[in-house]
Amino acid sequence: MQSLETASAPVAGFAPPDRNAAGDNTQQFITFTLDAQEYGIDIMVVREIKGWTETTTIPNAPPYVRGVINLRGVIVPIFDLRARFSMGQTTPTPIHVVIIVNTRAKTIGLLVDAVSDIISIEPSAIRPVPEMGLKTDDRCLDGLVSIQDRMVTLVSLEGLFANLTSQAGRDPESQTALPKGSPDASRTAA
Numbered sequence: 001m002q003s004l005e006t007a008s009a010p011v012a013g014f015a016p017p018d019r020n021a022a023g024d025n026t027q028q029f030i031t032f033t034l035d036a037q038e039y040g041i042d043i044m045v046v047r048e049i050k051g052w053t054e055t056t057t058i059p060n061a062p063p064y065v066r067g068v069i070n071l072r073g074v075i076v077p078i079f080d081l082r083a084r085f086s087m088g089q090t091t092p093t094p095i096h097v098v099i100i101v102n103t104r105a106k107t108i109g110l111l112v113d114a115v116s117d118i119i120s121i122e123p124s125a126i127r128p129v130p131e132m133g134l135k136t137d138d139r140c141l142d143g144l145v146s147i148q149d150r151m152v153t154l155v156s157l158e159g160l161f162a163n164l165t166s167q168a169g170r171d172p173e174s175q176t177a178l179p180k181g182s183p184d185a186s187r188t189a190a
Contacts, residue, residue: 025122025123026120026121026122027042027120027121027122027123028042028043028044028118028119028120028121029041029042029043029118029119029121029145029152029154030043030046030049030099030115030117030118031115031116031117031118031119031152032097032099032110032112032113032114032115032116033112033113033114033116034081034082034085034087034112034113035082035087035113037153038116038150038151038152038153039081039112039152039153039154039155040119040145040152040153040154040155041099041101041110041154041155041157042157043118045101045102045103045157046099046100046101047100047101047102047107048100049097049098049099049100049115050097050098050100051094051096051097051098052092052093052094052095052096052097052098052111053069053098055067055068055069055078056068056069058077063080063083063089064079064080064081064083064084064089065077065078065079065080066078066079066080066092066111069098069109071100071107071109074107076100076107076108076109077108077109078098078108078109078110078111079108079109079110079111079161080111081110081111081112081155082111082112082113084140084160090111090113092111095113095114096111096112096113096114097111097112097113097114097115098110098111098112099112099115101157103157103158103161104158106161108161119145119147119152121145125145125146126142126143126144126145126154127143127144127145127146128143128144129141129143129144129153139156139159139160140155140156140159140160141153141154141155141156141159142154142155142156142159
């Protein structure tokens with residue numbers, strides 16, 4: 001798999017559409033699948049896409065945290081999106097992929113079944129998620145897009161992992177825990 005240095009770099013064999021040809025207001029999303037459902041994330045947060053590799057388990061982690069990997073010197077937590085969406089845990093195989101994303105000061109990996117496509121969407125085509133009275137956390141969804149005969153659910157990484165970016169006592173640059181009472185720990189909690 002190839003690294004994404006810019007939005008125009010090839011991703012997993014896909015050539016992104018020409019943004020100028022599609023219009024300046026379009027947004028591009030990488031779509032991926034979990035079971036038969038298709039989801040999308042903003043292409044600008046994607047750093048690279050890589051095949052599944054075993055992780056190092058972290059004690060007392062939530063069920064959707066598969067563990068961590070060492071990605072060229074950076075320790076990256078890997079999140080099982082199937083488990084995060086309450087669809088059961090993924091049993092990874094060599095065909096599963098990890099989408100490495102940068103969200104704020106965090107680099108995280110998303111375990112998904114497969115990457116599908118790169119799509120360009122006009123912002124006006126994004127529909128809000130309907131209120132269904134369910135106990136789901138709708139902060140993790142940015143909207144829905146209908147493309148020909150399929151529906152793509154747009155995922156908000158900020159909402160999905162809001163607890164990661166708001167954890168007190170963590171230094172986002174080094175991604176290491178700070179001792180309680182340290183001057184830097186109180187600075188990062190703000």
